[in-house]
Amino acid sequence: MTVQHRRAGIALLIIALLLLAPLIAMQFTDEVNWTLSDFVIAALLLLGAALVCELVMRNVTSIKPRIALIAAVLGLFLLVWAELAVGIFGTPFAGS
DSSP states (O other), X not given: OOHHHHHHHHHHHHHHHHHHHHHHHHHHOSSOOOOHHXXXXXXXXXXXXXXXXXXXXXXXXXXXXXXXXXXXXXXXXXXXXXXXXXXXXXXXXXXX
């Protein structure tokens, strides 16, 4: 198994574990109320961020630009997630 395949497998496992958290929380509290579309959107966002980070890891060889690009991808991911969750920018895509 190559490093790229192992890294992709670990990323998929982490994404699955992250999506299990709200699923398990929904069994114990009414505070977490995700629909199927919420899980699909979360999975697409997580997979997209992981894919772009993997592309950066494969194509950028210098360490400083690699760190900067991955930080930018993760920052953008967090901004989109926050906008969809609570609407920090007030777009029509806001969740509240």
